[in-house]
Every structure is written in structure tokens, then in C-alpha cells.
Amino acid sequence: xxxxxxxxxxxxxxxxxxxxxxxxxxxxxxxxxxxxxxxxxxxxxxxxxxxxxxxxxxxxxxxxxxxxxxxxxxxxxxxxxxxxxxxxxxxxxxxxxxxxxxxxxxxxxxxxxxxxxxxxxxxxxxxxxxxxxxxxxxxxxxxxxxxxxxxxxxxxxxxxxxxxxxxxxxxxxxxxxxxxxxxxxxxxxxxxxxxxxxxxxxxxxxxxxxxxxxxxxxxxxxxxxxxxxxxxxxxx
Numbered sequence: 001x002x003x004x005x006x007x008x009x010x011x012x013x014x015x016x017x018x019x020x021x022x023x024x025x026x027x028x029x030x031x032x033x034x035x036x037x038x039x040x041x042x043x044x045x046x047x048x049x050x051x052x053x054x055x056x057x058x059x060x061x062x063x064x065x066x067x068x069x070x071x072x073x074x075x076x077x078x079x080x081x082x083x084x085x086x087x088x089x090x091x092x093x094x095x096x097x098x099x100x101x102x103x104x105x106x107x108x109x110x111x112x113x114x115x116x117x118x119x120x121x122x123x124x125x126x127x128x129x130x131x132x133x134x135x136x137x138x139x140x141x142x143x144x145x146x147x148x149x150x151x152x153x154x155x156x157x158x159x160x161x162x163x164x165x166x167x168x169x170x171x172x173x174x175x176x177x178x179x180x181x182x183x184x185x186x187x188x189x190x191x192x193x194x195x196x197x198x199x200x201x202x203x204x205x206x207x208x209x210x211x212x213x214x215x216x217x218x219x220x221x222x223x224x225x226x227x228x229x230x231x232x233x234x235x236x
Contacts, residue, residue, distance in 0.1 A: 002176045004115070004168070005029060008081035009088050010101060012043020012074075015119055016090035018147030021047050024071040025064070025148070026176050031073045031080055040074045047072065050148060082110050086172065088141055089128075090119040098123060099131035106132035115165055115172075117141040121193055125158040125186045136162035139169050142190060153177075154184040154191060 006029045009020040016032070023030045024047075032047075034040040051068055054060035060068075073080075078101075081087055087105060091097055098118060105116055116138045118128050129138035140156030153173045157166045173181040184190035189197060203217050212220070221227040 002172050004085040004172050006085045008084040011090040017046040022147050024068040033075050079108050082108050086115045088117045095123050098128050102128045102131040125156050129158045129160050135160035137165050151180050153179050153181050155181045156184045158186045
């Protein structure tokens with residue numbers, strides 16, 4: 001049984017909105033924090049549009065959608081996340097911005113063992129952990145786009161992350177959200193993007209060298225390796 005029932009999500013862009021939706025669909029109390037009212041309104045519209053698409057596709061009932069919408073609150077004040085059990089940061093992929101946010105969260109969040117997580121796909125977790133006085137509670141939770149659909153979450157502890165934090169984060173991902181967690185090293189690209197980027201570069205070099213056309217590379221990977229939309233694959 002997870003002890004995490006109150007979640008904060010920082011950022012309501014593509015990834016943040018998806019993460020917030022996943023948490024709301026799990027019945028959690030979710031506060032989404034954005035930089036200003038306009039961004040918060042855009043985030044709300046993004047999440048509700050995604051929920052409506054779920055209803056239209058028969059993946060959600062209207063009741064499920066309404067319950068999820070009722071689980072979501074929007075704010076522009078970071079202090080409103082003070083009572084959260086878990087906060088997932090999904091802000092701009094900028095080390096300075098993320099570190100500043102984690103320093104603020106460290107001062108705001110009341111629960112001493114609250115988990116402070118980042119959804120970064122490229123920044124070492126240790127960098128944001130060191131911006132706090134509680135690095136043992138900082139961990140990476142890397143969701144994939146679109147978060148409501150993709151089952152995988154990379155769990156990335158830093159060398160300072162406590163085992164209890166890692167265990168609680170894994171239980172949250174698997175038991176509460178119903179996703180699959182894999183452990184990833186705290187190094188650039190983690191697991192998936194560390195494999196994906198060289199693969200994409202190889203495809204680009206093959207095209208540049210004239211060994212194959214873009215269409216044949218794409219068709220070869222979609223039909224030969226069951227990669228969907230291979231040409232449009234990109235790190236998330």
C-alpha cells in the first residue's frame with residue numbers, strides 16, 4: 001500500500017500535463033503548478049482535451065473523466081505544494097531552472113520524507129539533488145510521451161538517493177499508476193535515450209552516405225524490427 005496520495009506536478013506542458021493526467025486517473029489528489037495563469041489555463045485545457053479523447057476512444061467512461069478532473073487543482077504558487085507526499089518536476093530542460101526549483105521546494109515542502117522527483121531525460125539527478133538539503137529524498141522518474149499511454153517509467157536514483165525513497169518511488173509507479181519501472185543509471189540518457197540517440201544518428205549517417213533512402217530506412221525498421229513511425233522517433 002503506497003503512502004503517496006497527494007501529488008504535485010510542476011509544469012503543464014506536454015509531459016507535465018500527461019503525468020498529471022496519469023496521477024488524476026489513479027484517483028490521487030493532484031496540484032499542478034504553472035508559471036502564470038495563462039500557462040495554467042493552457043495546461044488545464046491540454047489535460048481535459050486528453051481526457052475527452054480517452055472518452056471518445058472508449059478508453060474512459062464519462063464518469064472516469066469527471067472523477068479525474070475533480071482530482072486536479074491548478075496554481076501558480078509553489079507554496080501550495082507544501083503538503084504534497086510526492087512532487088514531480090516537469091519544467092524546462094534547463095539545469096539552472098531545475099536546480100532553482102528544487103531549492104525552493106526544499107524550503108516549501110513540509111513532509112520530511114516527501115519525494116522530490118524530476119522527469120528530466122538528460123540532466124544528472126545528482127545535480128538537482130545537491131540543490132536541496134534532503135538529497136536522499138530526490139530521485140528521477142522519467143515518463144515517456146504520451147504519459148497516459150506509455151507504460152514505461154525510468155527510475156533513476158542518484159548516489160545520494162536513499163533506498164527507502166527508491167523503493168517508495170518504485171511502488172508508486174507500479175502499484176499506484178500501474179506502469180512498469182526499470183532502474184537506470186544516473187548518467188546522460190539513462191537507459192532508453194542512451195540507446196535511442198546512437199540508433200538515430202546511425203540512420204542519419206546511413207542516409208547521408210547514400211546507403212539507403214529515408215523511405216527504405218523507415219520501412220526497414222517498421223517492418224523488420226516492428227518499430228512504429230521509425231523516422232519520427234525522437235528522445236522524450
